[in-house]
Amino acid sequence: MTQHQNHHGGRLERGGRLDRDQPIGFTIDGTALTGYAGDTLASALVANGRLRVGDSIYLRRPRGVLSAGVEEPNAFVRVNGEHNESMLPATTLELRDGLDVTLLDGIGVLDDRPDRNEYDKMHVHADVAVIGSGPAGLAAAKEAASGGARVVLFEQDFELGGSLLSDPTITVADQGALDYVASVRAELEAAPEVTVLTRTCVFGSYDNNFLVALEKRDDVASAEGGVSRQRLWHVTAGQVVLAVGAFERPIVFSDNDVPGVMLASAVKTYVERWAALPGRDVVLFTTNDSAYETARCLTKAGATVTVIDARPEVKAATSAQEGARRAGLTVRTASAVVGIEGSEGVTGAFVASIDDAGQLAGDAELIACDLVAVSGGWTPNVSLHSQRQGQLAWDDVLSGFVPSAGVKNQFVVGAGNGTYDTDDCLIEGARAGRGAAAAAGFPASSSADGGDAVAESAEVWRARQHRAAGTVRPLWAVPAPDGSLDTHFVDPHRDNTAADVLRATGAGMRSVEHVKRYTSISTGIDQGKIGGVNTIGLLTQLLSGNDTKAIPSGQPGQDAADAVELTASGQPARRPTPGTIGTTTFRAPFTPVAFTALAGRGRGALFDAARTSPAHSWHVEHGARFEDVGQWKRPWFYPQEGEDMDAAVARECRAAREGVAFMDATTLGKIEIRGADAPEFLNRMYTNPFLKLPVGKGRYGVMCTVSGMVFDDGVTLRLADDRFFMTTTTGGAAKVLDWLEEWSQTEWPELDVTLSSVTEQWSTVAVVGPRSREVIAKLAPDLDVSKEGFGFMEFRETTLASGIDARVCRITFSGELAYEINVPRWYGLKVWEDVAAAGEEFDITPYGTETMHVLRAEKAFPIVGQETDGTVTPHDLGMDWVVSKTKEFIGKRSFSRAAFTEPGRKQLVSVLPLDHTLRLPEGAQLVEPDALGDYTGEGLPTAPIAMVGFVTSSYHSQALGRSFALALVKDGPTRVGQTLLASFGGKFAEVEVREPVLYDKEGARRDG
Amino acid sequence: MSQRELPQHPDFLWTNPDPKKSYDVVIVGGGGHGLATAYNLAKHHGITNVAVLDKGWLAGGNMARNTTIIRSNYLWDESAAIYETSLKLWETMQEDLGYDVFFSQRGVLNLAHTMQDERDSVRRVEANRLNGVDAEWVTPQQVKELCPIININDDIRYPVMGGTYQPRAGIAKHDWVAWAYARRANEMGVDLIQNCEVTGFVMDGDRVVGVETNRGRINAGKVALAAAGYTSVLADMAGFRVPIQSHPLQALVSELHEIVHPTVVMSNHVHVYVSQAHKGELVMGAGVDAYNGYGQRGSFHVIEHQMAAAVELFPIFARAHLLRTWGGVVDVTLDASPVMGLTPVDQMYVNCGWGTGGFKAVPAAGLAYAHTIAHDEPHPLNRGYGLDRFVTGALIDEHGAAAVAH
């Protein structure tokens, strides 16, 4: 390898888009090399005479740089740094000072050190998004911008120009190609509404012109700290112009993967853009005219070129073949490269004549060379078009799948549309730019004629494309003298050959999707950019017309007419074409995107909003431990010096049951419901009646799903005849609002109801315990807090002593006398502190969710999501009283179904471990004492053991002085008094079934 | 086998015949379920005059798109029974079918991130064990031991509070599984007919006697639907309704990396699940897209969110690259359990509603469905899964309580 690497050309003295005053040092596999600003890693390697890259993944064959772009299947590196990044193609990696890379053999290595870089996201609306900055894209952007439209031009390369960068000597719009690029760039940058994004690849195209793009910003990021390294752009575009170019195809022949076999267009790009000569003695093997440009530029750079043209002699003086001969090149027609000499690098090419059928027509001759440039034809880059379900059709003359029908509000132009003539690209691009601008409401100001007249009809334009493309003679696989197909690489990245495709068809595979999966072709990093069409071409040779009946329709690019003809006649007349087969599906991303770039800033605390109440700072200062409930951070308990959770919870419970305690209830969901039909609406949503709830009162309600399962619960206040204030569970707020909206909008649009979430507008403090009345009396002096004056489930609007307007309710979730003070969120912290101050003389104690859970469990108040799991009805919870027998409501119908009336339903009970200190794990299963058989808890039982229920909640009760649990048990109420076994972690414990409510059964404490 | 060896499929898989005029059983849908059913009909019921019709390429629906997670740690007894039967069949599939399907029992971890997750997890583990399904609750530290690349610190929004672990669970290669069934079924005489879309049913009174297709009419003694997300369309043609909603579900892969991920990790709370396939690609998925549709495409924001979750849980994935995304159409019932059994149409059977998790069920579903078809009555495994449960209300709700997809 070392011996070979310097045979190749190297850097040319002149030319290229390089800043030769800015040499750049970089390291590859420990070897220090130099390139220039403007290089990619691949061009710097080529300039250093190194085409050889890592080995192939499975066959471990030596590989070389094949391309100069995103389609590269071989040259993958790991970039070493603070966080190594693997599997980056050398062909798209901008050369940077100090770049340190390791060549990879087809498999990456993930770095377990954290990536400390920042990644961010942008959202833009564009009138016109132009993707690609070759001649077609530039012309489109220029026209689109001329009328003042907001245009965003995306280019994945770090330079604008696309193919023009490799064609610097041609004339474009009466200027040198690069002058044209510079002038359009200047014009675009001067336009206030235009954004030009280089290093930005649009990799996904979704419905309604929603584009996703990745911008690489290493240049900015390394210069300034605190700047994102990559940025994900979300683009909503009125109009999209796809000007994304085409990929050149390799040719499938024996040993076509040896380093030194390179795409002809890539050779040209290395020479013209980077003044890097990949080889001095070149065999150029082509199926079409385009590669003659490569021959021309190689000759100019001092290389010798022998052209091997698969096509027969074209005698016309204007033919590319004759032109090359006139320029002094050797041109061999009706011939093919049939093999390569060399393994670490090309030392020669075997060339033989081929007949009309593509079969060998003579012995192979060895031509010494150090580079074989290949051109198998061109494949328009249709990924983004096809991601949007844009149609494709095989065009035999262009020898490629081309867009055949547009996508709404999109234009496809340039080589991506099969337009290969630069002037035509300008015409087509300008026309699309004007069309897009007009459609977006900003007609182009430019008077440029742009040749609209030239192509009124698609057919006329197609003919023009065909003329420009010349004749292509695709060779889907060039026979080897020994007949083998084993080293005819179709997908070099995946190490798949023509022999693999042959095996696939032999196994019965007919669909291109099956061939892909049988072989793994097109599943690698280039996702079929290199091997996709060649595989389809091969299939046309391997399958008979009859075989194609089993080819399903529906693949992109499939010729619908073909399918009909084949199935109707039963006996297909002709051989399949690529259009009979179609392509595999194009999917985002067009080029790979780092996971972390998609994560963006949505990590750590920003992964999901953490919602906190206005009193959060107080909770933190008072040592609260927090629990995640939905998005909320709720105080869980407030341990004091030396207390563990149990001690803290016991103290908090005692305060609530014996004195006074307070809890932050701000997190409950709150929905305001207005409208003349609001009572009717609520009456249908809740299982219990709401029509006659008087103003000034609240009512606890339960909502069910259509299948009758408890969905949410909470208290709703009637503020006015047409105005209600609903509370929901903390975690259920958004779900409930969606649910209400769905019914209101889709089922009962005739009802006059408006719903607004007001969770964020209110802050709520629950003041709980026998002495809560005294605290409230101090806080709200205007309020008659007496038992008679302020009844249970009533609320009052009042002004607190502090001057703050408040809504005070008498609601309890603990069974104790309790009040809830609701104030506008802004005053939340102040009122919380006021409660603490007013309660100080009563030793008021803050409590968290754990204590709340214990208190409510002692009273058997269920928690939706804990006592319920989507299979529990209100009746199962012992709440028959909450289900109306007379009115209609959501879920009602289900209650009459068999499964709801038959025995065997799991119903709420409490279970008391016989061991008073044992706190059962929540989730423990319950079985009947004799159900275990000989199962001891060791390992697994040999046959399933019947379960009769499970523990939903389990605590130590301060009030009862023992542990207790709630459980859902089959026919629970009938089992009261029975003993069951709780099963957990391979252990069993006896428990007694009891009625659910264990504390204050009579409800005597509610009114204080 | 090293990750640098690319295993090869057999030299021959199946023939591609034209449809015959008539079959004893026509199975509509050549996904995993349709193919396994055909195999079971031939193998265990001696019914070989069978055609599997697929409108597309064989096993090109969800079977070609899933993330291949196989586990049996479902909550309810009915589910545990069918998925555990399935898991046992996975354990012998390679020998049964003579095809290496890369069934890898690398274990599946279901992470818990909230206290309710923890309660639900313990409940499920305890139920699993009593049902004879291997399952354990693991602490964060044990999670880390099982999967060293997981971040169990509390510097993330929803730290890992533990998880459930099923050691016998794992993954397999989906195409290989489908093709293994297809090959054996084909060998036993089953016709696999692609490019054959059922467009209508031929009825004789209440009884189905054939199907109309784009390749002509095919007479059938019995017709078995196995069309996943499209079942509602077919049922509509047959004049009955199935309670399924079809949603897009997406998945994605990275490029190949040296193996770092030893097990399968699922997190329902932050919505991501991931394994690393034999070749080295990270295979990931998330929850369904919320809207209904038959387009096999989803929305990108779902993927962005899932990537954030992935990188939070697995910092090592930061610069793995998204290589390909795709979508399938999953058929979700309101209790997230499948539908398998008889239909209102005589001699027509239905198997659908596997939603986001029917890959793992392929072997047992094939067994039970073939029995149902052959005997015109459900197998004990699918007795609870008939359409009638939506009338009686005897739902098997794996949504709410288990709340674990796939």
Ligand SMILES: Cc1cc2nc3c(=O)[nH]c(=O)nc-3n(C[C@H](O)[C@H](O)[C@H](O)COP(=O)(O)OP(=O)(O)OC[C@H]3O[C@@H](n4cnc5c(N)ncnc54)[C@H](O)[C@@H]3O)c2cc1C
């Ligand atoms: C992204 C994703 C990830 C998943 N991950 C997992 C996972 O990790 N674990 C798991 O267990 N499951 C998973 N699943 C679910 C699993 O893939 C499905 O439940 C299962 O594959 C469905 O059964 P099937 O294979 O028979 O369906 P499919 O493969 O969808 O088969 C249905 C077939 O019916 C054909 N058809 C439809 N209509 C007609 C008609 N009119 N005429 C003829 N043919 C017709 C279709 O073309 C299709 O081939 C996932 C699914 C998706 C989409």
